[in-house]
Amino acid sequence: MSISVQAQLDAAVLQEADHATGRLERLFSRLFLGLVYPQIWEDPVVDMQALEITPQDNLVCIASGSCNMLSYLAAGPASVTAVDLSPAHVALGRLKLTAAQHLPDYAAFYQFFGCADLASNADLYDRYIQPYLDAPSRSFWEARAPFKRRISVFQRGFYRRGLLGRFLGAVHLVARLGRVDFAPLLAARTLQEQQAFFDLKIAPLFDMWLVRTLAGFRAALFGLGIPPAQYDKLAADGDGDVLPVLRERVRKLMCDFPIQKNYFAWQAFARRYDPSPAGALPPYLQQHNFTALRRHASKGRIVNRALTDVLAEAPDGSKQGYVLLDAQDWMNDQQLNALWDEITRTASPGARVIFRTGGTADILPGRVKPETLNRWTYDEMESARGTAQDRSAIYGGFHLYRFQG
Template sequence: MSQSAQIQLDAAVLQDGDAATGWLERLFSRLFLGLVYPQIWEDPVVDMQALKIAPGDNLVCIASGSCNLMSYLTAGPASVTAVDLSPAHVALGRLKLAAARSLPDHAAFYQFFGRADMASNMALYDNYIRPALDPKTRAFWEGRHLFSRRISVFRSGVYRHGALGRFLGAVHLLARLGRVEFSPLLTARSLAEQQAFFDSRVAPLFDMWLVRKLSGFRAALFGLGIPPAQYDKLAADGDGDVLPVLRDRVRKLMCDFPIRDNYFAWQAFGRGYDPAPDAALPPYLQERNYQALRDHAGRGGIVNRSLTDLLAQEPDGSKQGYVLLDAQDWMNDAQLNALWREITRTASPGARVIFRTGGRADILPGRVAPELLGRWQYDAEASAQGTARDRSAIYGAFHLYRFAG
């Protein structure tokens, strides 16, 4: 990967902490040079309900696994520009956009990204997607990883790869050590059955010595994309102990939504999407949205840079929606204010900003300058609704701000 990508990641992650924290932050930034999220872990349905995307809207977002970028395009906005500091995430987003334009039908598109574990995906790549890729993205996917091309992860199961895939594999290993299999959860017929499974089988895992020991290491959650600064925010919700916070988030993921409706739970505990014909899927993978995605894929783009740098090149009042994921949890006050200066300058009247936080509290008051934040209105009701509806369940809160002008 390029030296410039490493410099950008270091600038985003490194804070003014002690030497031990600085070492962990540098380790984390190097992890992000590779693939972390094969699938994004923010619910795009919640995003789209809050953004209320209109045909003339120009949106900017942080890409991660690009499920959000792709899902927003199904609503037909004027444009969606995504950014990511990970070159691997940029390559994944460009692969998805190219596939939406070039694959022959929804069946092929779903096979490639919904199943993502079939040998015939290599023929789909070579015959359809490869010619539609820009040279840099093609070089990434055809570069060697161990003994095969990187694109071969779509033959072996892409959702088992990346830092998140490896983290979930470790979770399943710990569960097996505790003699827990997740198949009863995936076949549960009611929320009561899901709750009973959590109470009887999963909750005791949090009392295992190994789980308690591992949860005390800030690097233990790197596979979830959680740097030291965000780990500390999670621990603050547990009075300094991250374990009860993790227990509550896992309980929400398992118990607050019907398992048939929660593809995040399927990814975590089934290591893929539910194979049933009527299974829950991200909006961009749903057959009913395929034609809209194909029609609007040309309106999407993704670049390897920070959101602040991107917005600095955009005209005043040119954007209607901003999706920050949880990136602000990583930022110091100077970075937060630089970002919100550009957001405020480029926002049109009524523009919306959405983001998640690892902890429950909104991190902006008292940190973003009043002359900036004072021009925005926090929607507490919509934020609470988004928090409750977010099926990924791993964040403390969802937040929505509207630009007052």
């Protein structure tokens, strides 16, 4: 990996480089050189309702696992530009874009990314994807890691990989120590059954000494992609204790949405998607969206750069939608203002910005310059709706701003 990539990651994450927090931040930035998120953990359905995507819209997003980028493309915008500082995330996004355009049919696409654990996926890659993949991404997926090609993860359970996949594996280990079997939760037919499972089986886990001890370490949540600065925002919602915040967000994930309609819960508690014919899937993996995704996939691109730098090269008033995920939680005031200067310059009237926060509060007032932020209107009603309806349940707040011009 190039020095410039590491430098960009350090710039994005490092805020207090001269003491213990700085050491944790440097460790976190190095973890992002590899795959962190095999699946994105922001709900694209909530995003698309807030973005109100039209064929004239040019969108910019942070890629992560790229489920969002492909889902937006299925809605038929003019373009989607995705950015990510992790080279592994860029390679994953390009793999998905290429597969959407060149795999023979929906069945092959679903097998590769929906199942992601079949031996025949190697043949699909070699025959239909590899010939059309860009050289850097091809080098990434065909590298030996250490004995097999990296692409073989799609034969062996891709969603168990990456930093998040390993974190969820550790969660399942702790659950087994607490004698918890998630099968009854996955078979539940009512929200009441899901709530009863949480109350009886999961809530007691948060009283375990091991769980309470681990939750006290800021590095314990690196597997969720939560750096020290964001950990502190989570803990602030619990009056300095992150454990009650985590307990409530696990409860929301388990109990607030029917398990048959929440693919985030399936990934967390089964480590795969629901295999039943009516099982919940991300929008880009749903069969009725495949034709549109294939038609519009050429309008997507993903680059290994910082979002502020990419926007600096865009013309004035050229963008209609911005998806920032939770990246602003990582930023200091200087970085935050540089980003919003470019967003405001490139936004057309009526443009929308959406983002998540680890804590519940909107982090922009008091940090972004008033002369910039006053050109935007915060949509309180839509933000509250998005917070309530985001099935991933990992964030404290969903936020929507509209540009007044």
